[in-house]
Amino acid sequence: MKRKGILVVVSGFSGAGKGTLMKNLVKTYDNYALSISMTTRQPREGEEEGREYFFVSEETFKEKMGQDGLIEFACYCGNYYGTPREYVETQLEMGKDVLLEIEIQGALKVKKKYPAALLIFVMPPSAEQLKKRLAGRGTETPEVIEKRLCRALEEAKGIESYDYIVVNDDLEMCTRELHSIIRAAHNAVGRNEEWIENMRQELNVLVKGEK
Amino acid sequence: MKRKGILVVVSGFSGAGKGTLMKNLVKTYDNYALSISMTTRQPREGEEEGREYFFVSEETFKEKMGQDGLIEFACYCGNYYGTPREYVETQLEMGKDVLLEIEIQGALKVKKKYPAALLIFVMPPSAEQLKKRLAGRGTETPEVIEKRLCRALEEAKGIESYDYIVVNDDLEMCTRELHSIIRAAHNAVGRNEEWIENMRQELNVLVKGEK
Numbered sequence: 001m002k003r004k005g006i007l008v009v010v011s012g013f014s015g016a017g018k019g020t021l022m023k024n025l026v027k028t029y030d031n032y033a034l035s036i037s038m039t040t041r042q043p044r045e046g047e048e049e050g051r052e053y054f055f056v057s058e059e060t061f062k063e064k065m066g067q068d069g070l071i072e073f074a075c076y077c078g079n080y081y082g083t084p085r086e087y088v089e090t091q092l093e094m095g096k097d098v099l100l101e102i103e104i105q106g107a108l109k110v111k112k113k114y115p116a117a118l119l120i121f122v123m124p125p126s127a128e129q130l131k132k133r134l135a136g137r138g139t140e141t142p143e144v145i146e147k148r149l150c151r152a153l154e155e156a157k158g159i160e161s162y163d164y165i166v167v168n169d170d171l172e173m174c175t176r177e178l179h180s181i182i183r184a185a186h187n188a189v190g191r192n193e194e195w196i197e198n199m200r201q202e203l204n205v206l207v208k209g210e211k
Numbered sequence: 212m213k214r215k216g217i218l219v220v221v222s223g224f225s226g227a228g229k230g231t232l233m234k235n236l237v238k239t240y241d242n243y244a245l246s247i248s249m250t251t252r253q254p255r256e257g258e259e260e261g262r263e264y265f266f267v268s269e270e271t272f273k274e275k276m277g278q279d280g281l282i283e284f285a286c287y288c289g290n291y292y293g294t295p296r297e298y299v300e301t302q303l304e305m306g307k308d309v310l311l312e313i314e315i316q317g318a319l320k321v322k323k324k325y326p327a328a329l330l331i332f333v334m335p336p337s338a339e340q341l342k343k344r345l346a347g348r349g350t351e352t353p354e355v356i357e358k359r360l361c362r363a364l365e366e367a368k369g370i371e372s373y374d375y376i377v378v379n380d381d382l383e384m385c386t387r388e389l390h391s392i393i394r395a396a397h398n399a400v401g402r403n404e405e406w407i408e409n410m411r412q413e414l415n416v417l418v419k420g421e422k
Contacts, residue, residue: 121400123407123410126410126413127410127413127414127416127417128413128417130414131417146418149414149417149418150418152414153411153414153415153418156407156410156411156414157411159400159407160400160407162400163399163400164395164398164399164400165398165400165403165406165407166398177394177395177398180391180394180395181395181398183388183391183395184375184388184391184392184394184395184396185395187375187376187377187388187392188374188375189332189370189371189373189374189375189376192376195376196334196367196370196371196376199334199337199338199367200364200367200368202337202338202339203338203341203360203363203364203367204364205338206338206339206342206360207357207360207361207364
């Protein structure tokens with residue numbers, strides 16, 4: 001089968017560990033390309049250009065927007081964030097499965113533009129675990145933790161828009177599970193219509209040839 | 212996540228090697244139960260009661276039918292073939308993924324009764340390969356081979372009713388692929404509604420508790 005890349009959108013509650021999961025996926029298997037977002041916010045300490053984000057000016061960002069150069073974008077706290085289209089489409093063409101880590105609103109926008117996109121939601125093993133993880137970072141105030149739990153509750157309402165969930169209990173197991181899901185998606189009948197049609201034509205020629 | 216068994220229907224052209232594939236799947240992984248059909252036809256040499264089929268009288272078969280004891284049944288060449296319901300449902304309840312090897316008409320009947328069933332179609336790598344395999348058995352006359360190819364062409368029209376295809380080129384690879392597909396299906400949002408709803412309620416309690 002000719003292998004076309006799949007656009008994989010990964011969302012999940014803050015604290016579900018989706019960032020680590022995706023880095024591990026890319027490290028473990030070689031068929032993935034991780035899409036890097038573009039943002040107008042300032043780089044934080046330790047962040048590298050082209051690794052966490054492409055850091056650009058608002059002018060550059062809006063120019064990209066104007067050229068339809070972003071698959072989706074959003075504005076938080078006065079900063080723009082968006083997914084550059086070119087990288088995604090080039091990698092898909094090359095047969096790579098492209099990973100986008102975005103929140104639910106962005107995910108739905110992507111699904112609208114790319115109906116073949118695969119939407120996966122990363123869950124913590126339990127709500128209690130989520131709270132522990134958020135608290136365990138030790139850097140957050142109770143108010144911030146509460147805010148994140150509220151946000152999780154809000155986001156949980158949209159899970160039915162996703163295709164699959166994975167439960168991030170054990171990182172390695174979850175990585176394998178995520179890989180399984182994406183790998184399986186390549187075999188969906190809807191992604192192989194050309195191949196199936198070709199098989200039909202081959203069979204037809206054989207049968208007609210037999211007569 | 213609570214693991215419920217999935218009813219997996221496997222079809223494929225004669226010569227695509229689905230029988231071998233399913234035996235290998237059951238041998239390699241321990242989460243599968245292979246459903247055995249019931250038939251009124253006579254056992255052939257080498258066939259064992261309860262391995263290839265449950266061999267029963269027409270009277271017994273019709274009794275089963277009358278008690279709604281068969282998931283699907285069909286009549287070929289004067290013999291009845293059917294899938295006993297009890298074994299399938301018991302195994303599903305126990306969390307086993309139950310494999311049914313049946314042809315397309317039966318597959319569609321199963322899907323109607325069990326909309327959550329996963330339908331997988333096994334394909335040969337090419338039509339040419341299929342012909343070679345059919346001829347390679349050495350036991351078939353050209354007429355039989357032609358008939359099988361005609362039938363394959365007929366069945367190929369229904370592939371769009373299936374969820375996934377697998378290409379049986381290399382047995383071990385195809386077995387892994389099939390396993391991946393079934394494993395991934397367990398993570399589908401639609402199969403985890405209860406778990407998701409439970410997570411929502413837990414989050415809700417936590418958030419309300421925080422306030």
